[in-house]
Amino acid sequence: MEQEQQEKMEQKARQQGAGTLYLCATPIGNLEDMTYRAVRMLGEVPLIAAEDTRHTRQLLTHFDIHTKLTSYHEHNKFTKGPELIEWLLSGQDLICVSDAGLPGICDPGSHLAELAIKAGIRVSPLPGCNAGLSALICSGLDTTRFTFVGFLPKTAKKQQEVLSEVKNHRETLIFYEAPHHLKATLRQLAAMLGGTRRAAFGRELTKKFEEFRRGTLQDLLNFYEENEPRGEYVLIVEGFKGEAEPSQELPADPVELCKMLMEDGLSKKEAMREAAKKLGISRRDVYAALLTAEK
Structure with missing residues (x-):
């Protein structure tokens, strides 16, 4: 139609x-x-x-x-x-x-x-x-399947959410980053994806000072902790090679789900918001269910 x-x-x-x-x-x-x-x-x-x-x-x-x-x-x-x-x-x-x-x-x-x-x-x-594909073909990593992520969000929390979504992807990951954010982003990548992941960082592509630097995420983090990043970067990161973690079955009951999320460290308000999103219902419905359970 x-x-x-x-x-x-x-x-x-x-x-x-x-x-x-x-x-x-x-x-x-x-x-x-x-x-x-x-x-x-x-x-x-x-x-x-x-x-x-x-x-x-x-x-x-x-x-x-x-x-x-x-x-x-x-x-x-x-x-x-x-x-x-x-x-x-x-x-x-x-x-x-x-x-x-x-x-x-x-x-x-x-x-x-x-x-x-x-x-x-x-x-x-x-x-x-295209900068992403230009860096990918020179990375030495798998080019048959890849996911373009682009620039990560500005806040650490949102960055972690995005990286949590892609950390078990088997395909190569493509990121963009500006020099003044590179070190912070690299710390997030190493923490969320694992420092042993192979990566290739291309900077100033097709320009006079074009450079590729390859190694593990930890290797690259160590390098840029000591050397100030210069120029615009494309980050090519190896896909997940390990065994995928078994998916956790979520409770269908909003009260039980809120309880589980709070045990994981979320506040009550955050747990209600997350439960509503995961169950596809309104926060008002979650709140009503919690009120009923507390009576």
């Missing part, structure tokens, strides 16, 4: 002469990594939506491209996105670029693509560089 509805939307958009949204890869460092097609298309479309117009203008100037730029980023996507969809529906093509690599990977390009697809607008890739 959903497929039929989408096809009707696309047909309607074509009949109205809607333009095409192109998602264009840009270099992750070396400007020579631009493709011939991407350079040509950037010069032919009437408008480019850029994450940082100043950064993209430097790229366009290098290739003598004078296409009009408009700002589209994380902080204006909910207001600017619909405007760009109207532009596309009016029959004009649009290219969306991020600061580096493929738009839609850790940036708002994915939101624009989602809006376009819902409106029946054709979305087409202009392929090219």
